[in-house]
Amino acid sequence: MRVAQAEGADLAEIRIDHLSESELAHWRDIVSSKSIPIIVTNRASWEGGHWRTDDETRLNILADAEQLGAEYIDVELASAQKFAQLRSTPSAKLILSHHNFSHSLTTPEIDVIRSKMRQYNADVHKIAVMPTTARDIVPILIALRSAREPTIALAMGALGQVTRVAAAAFGAHLTFACARAGSESAPGQVSTKRLSTFFGFRFVTPTTRLFGIIGYPVEHSMSPALHNTSMRITGADGLYVYLPVDTDVATYIREMCDLGFCGFSVTIPHKLDAINAVDHVDPTARRIGAINTVVRRSDGSLAGYNTDWVAAMDAIEHALPDRSLLGKRVLCIGAGGAGRALAFGALARGATHLLVVNRSPQRAVALAEDLGVDRAVGMSLDHFFEADNLDYDVIMNSTSVGMHPNVGETPIPREKLRSKPLVFDAVYNPLETRLLKEAKAAGCVIVSGLEMFVRQAAEQFRLWHPGVEPPIVLMRQVVLDNLRAK
Numbered sequence: 001m002r003v004a005q006a007e008g009a010d011l012a013e014i015r016i017d018h019l020s021e022s023e024l025a026h027w028r029d030i031v032s033s034k035s036i037p038i039i040v041t042n043r044a045s046w047e048g049g050h051w052r053t054d055d056e057t058r059l060n061i062l063a064d065a066e067q068l069g070a071e072y073i074d075v076e077l078a079s080a081q082k083f084a085q086l087r088s089t090p091s092a093k094l095i096l097s098h099h100n101f102s103h104s105l106t107t108p109e110i111d112v113i114r115s116k117m118r119q120y121n122a123d124v125h126k127i128a129v130m131p132t133t134a135r136d137i138v139p140i141l142i143a144l145r146s147a148r149e150p151t152i153a154l155a156m157g158a159l160g161q162v163t164r165v166a167a168a169a170f171g172a173h174l175t176f177a178c179a180r181a182g183s184e185s186a187p188g189q190v191s192t193k194r195l196s197t198f199f200g201f202r203f204v205t206p207t208t209r210l211f212g213i214i215g216y217p218v219e220h221s222m223s224p225a226l227h228n229t230s231m232r233i234t235g236a237d238g239l240y241v242y243l244p245v246d247t248d249v250a251t252y253i254r255e256m257c258d259l260g261f262c263g264f265s266v267t268i269p270h271k272l273d274a275i276n277a278v279d280h281v282d283p284t285a286r287r288i289g290a291i292n293t294v295v296r297r298s299d300g301s302l303a304g305y306n307t308d309w310v311a312a313m314d315a316i317e318h319a320l321p322d323r324s325l326l327g328k329r330v331l332c333i334g335a336g337g338a339g340r341a342l343a344f345g346a347l348a349r350g351a352t353h354l355l356v357v358n359r360s361p362q363r364a365v366a367l368a369e370d371l372g373v374d375r376a377v378g379m380s381l382d383h384f385f386e387a388d389n390l391d392y393d394v395i396m397n398s399t400s401v402g403m404h405p406n407v408g409e410t411p412i413p414r415e416k417l418r419s420k421p422l423v424f425d426a427v428y429n430p431l432e433t434r435l436l437k438e439a440k441a442a443g444c445v446i447v448s449g450l451e452m453f454v455r456q457a458a459e460q461f462r463l464w465h466p467g468v469e470p471p472i473v474l475m476r477q478v479v480l481d482n483l484r485a486k
């Protein structure tokens with residue numbers, strides 16, 4: 001309790017069913033010595049708790065805890081009637097709770113549960129479910145948004161984390177966090193410290209603008225750290241969360257926007273499918289066939305952008321002596337998602353000759369065709385490096401070759417590098433790849449993927465917070481700090 005209080009919790013939950021045998025003997029002392037308001041819970045094993053003996057003792061402990069001054073008593077809806085009979089003088093607020101550890105609930109199912117909670121005069125309604133797919137959290141967020149009574153509604157596990165960290169934005173009565181990492185009482189809880197410092201829980205209200213990164217997986221993403229820090233430092237309103245989405249990304253985006261989300265970053269593997277969610281697509285993003293940014297406009301329509309290509313081209317042009325790709329000869333290694341963005345970006349900025357080369361030739365050829373064959377050629381990597389003398393102004397690596405942990409690899413043989421070109425590597429972990437090290441040693445100008453990553457985030461920030469300049473120096477520092485901590 002003291003740790004929770006020190007980390008900023010307003011109240012603590014005492015889980016009687018989690019106490020050891022010796023602690024259980026002193027449960028009254030634990031309740032009586034509370035230093036902050038408490039919820040006392042004694043969860044039955046049939047509702048996911050650890051209490052294994054008889055129900056009568058379990059509920060009697062709760063009734064006694066109320067007499068000892070607990071501010072809240074949490075009772076399973078299924079025990080509501082029995083508990084009502086044991087209660088002498090109600091003094092605590094009654095939380096009636098319903099848990100489902102195997103799946104989620106639909107909105108009509110939640111409505112039925114809530115009307116039962118009303119019958120038993122619950123002061124607070126609590127519903128906790130286990131989502132099996134990303135869209136399972138939608139009825140939970142609807143339950144919060146539409147609640148007439150004080151309500152706690154949450155989805156457990158990583159898929160449901162947003163229901164915990166953004167609970168205040170949806171009007172939840174409270175949210176649960178663990179005192180310290182590793183002491184979670186339910187899957188998906190974050191620590192009190194992370195909730196308050198990283199997610200700025202104290203500042204989140206129902207008017208807070210919500211953003212998030214959609215991908216699968218997303219827990220490794222640096223975007224939440226980058227955007228939350230940037231919003232805080234510039235005073236831009238908002239909370240940015242992790243949104244792991246397994247399937248049906250277009251429907252997910254539309255549903256979450258209906259629930260008030262203002263924008264999303266989109267990452268692997270959803271950059272292509274996300275296009276189907278939006279009403280307007282930026283023309284270059286349409287040609288690339290992928291978006292990494294969604295903006296909900298004031299009229300409610302959704303717009304999709306690809307800030308990857310803008311970011312990469314800005315970073316490259318910034319490092320070129322004449323600050324322009326106009327008329328340049330460009331080599332693009334790789335034809336995946338990043339490759340498409342870089343190749344289209346180079347043409348959009350006026351490159352006159354573009355060669356795409358990729359390990360799987362058919363992918364390079366397909367991209368070259370999409371780009372317009374008169375200016376682009378696709379062929380396999382091996383054949384290419386045997387024959388080509390790399391007479392380009394700009395070489396862009398968009399493959400994952402050289403990325404951590406394979407830091408000893410490089411997509412271009414060292415002897416092929418000469419001092420003339422600018423070499424850009426989309427990889428940003430490590431910051432200086434083997435390719436960049438060897439290019440620098442050969443006298444080339446080098447540009448790291450870090451510049452692309454920071455600039456694509458800055459461009460998103462401009463789209464979501466018009467009129468607020470993104471703190472680029474800080475953004476770069478956040479990414480560097482995160483990379484060092486990995």
Ligand code: NAP
Pocket residue numbers: 268308333334335336337338339358359360363381398399400401403426427428449450452453454456
């Ligand atoms: P992707 O769609 O999966 O494409 C991967 C590309 O790398 C394909 O061209 C693939 O060739 C090639 N490749 C993978 N392993 C290879 C190998 N051993 N030898 C030769 N080619 C290989 O991934 P992506 O989204 O384009 O991302 C690619 C890289 O760009 C990643 O390192 C990612 O971190 C980076 N990136 C950076 C930023 C940034 O902001 N800096 C943004 C996006 C991506 P095949 O077609 O033959 O498989």
